[in-house]
Amino acid sequence: MSASPDTFFRATGPAMPVLARLSCLIVQPVLNRVVRRIARQHPSLFARLGPHQGTDFVIDPVELPFALHLRPDPQALLFRAVPRDAAPEAGATIRGKFMLLLELIDSEEDGDAAFFSRDLEVTGDTEAVVRLRNALDDVDGSIAEETAEMFGPAGRAILARLRRAYPT
């Protein structure tokens, strides 16, 4: 019987550092494509970020073996997977379950409500987080679905499977 995505992502123990680094290597090419496409499709995002285009955001999906490092500088976009023990010093950190973070990006969930319920945790520069949230919220459509579309039927299937694995 193969491991479910859930058990895979929650793997812990001595193998974790290796798993984290391996996972980062696997997802990095995808992240590069995703962030470039989003920047191309939604250039107005950057204006709402204002002075925080150079801020280092660490987005921490708690069940995944790695975190995500975003620096939304339109001149030098950076979006990479990093093992937690190698994450950069963050200007702001956003922490929550993977599917919640995905739904916040797509405005399928409300960030304030997730904060009130304590499902979402924010530390560091609060203004940076507010700007990022407002910038993403002004995007029409679903960034998750746009991303899935980039990879055709396989991408759509993975997104559907993720949504089944992480019901909200």
Add this chain to the structure above:
Amino acid sequence: MSLAELICPAGTPAALRTAVDAGADAVYCGFQDATNARNFPGLNFTPDELAASVVYAHERGAKVLLALNTYPPAGKVDLWRQAADTGARLGVDAFIVADMGVADYIARSHPGSRLHLSVQAAASSPEAIRYYCENFGVKRVVLPRILTIPEIREIRKEIPCEIETFIFGNHGLMVEGRCSLTNYLTGQSTNMDGVCSPASDVEYKRHEDGSMSSQLAGFTIDCFGSDEKAGYPTICKGRYTASHRPEGYYAFEEPISLNLSRLLPDLIDAGVHAFKIEGRQRSKSYVRGVVSTFRQAVDDIRAGRAANIADLVALTEGQKQTQGAFETKKWR
């Protein structure tokens, strides 16, 4: 029966489109500056965005109300005048104002424009409301959230303008337009800069035991246990310790949201013309959920059906809701 218009928040153009598509009769919004009371980072509209948004709303039969509901500091009125001129040029359907000088400027410079009196003016008596109507031609007052429904009914009989009341969202009962708590700690004014608890001064700290403290300008204003729901980092909703209350207590108000879904028929019967949903700082998800819920409720009531209203508590501050003073002055 009054029209019971649904007045909905929009912090971004996408939120405005979401509100219109979800059934808003009117959407209220502001520019990216101190002229409105939600001057938050990354929020609000450029003039070009507002122009496109007005077209979008009007094509779908919805109105756009421009919030110019802060108070210009002495000698700095040009920003508010320019915002009013821009709004008039773009064809907004009304201006929501609090300051008499701003109201006077719009009444004189754009005499065809419709003026709504913001809740920030804190006009809660017939005499105060009539003053704004008689001197500036105000057509609607947004009432402070301190009145019972019988009081609203009595006020309605004595004023020559429409009434708008909040029905959902933030439940801030400080004397609106007069609160200086943020100014006291941060140097920025809710009423003149449009910022209540500016994000640049807010910091959340996570502790090893799972608790989280919220700080404003270095002052701890609450610490939520690992299982506790959280609220906004506003001083008025803070929980403080004192020598006589070492366990901590809410000195002003609790983190809680207004939800008048069950009182809508009574409000309509009392003569309320428009229902306002708070939350320009909230997401499209909030706007979609709350606006569509109240759209259905108002339509049901207009059609003589009992309104079946979805549970919105997950969207409320602290995940708690109240009918506040609308139900009773003893609500606390």
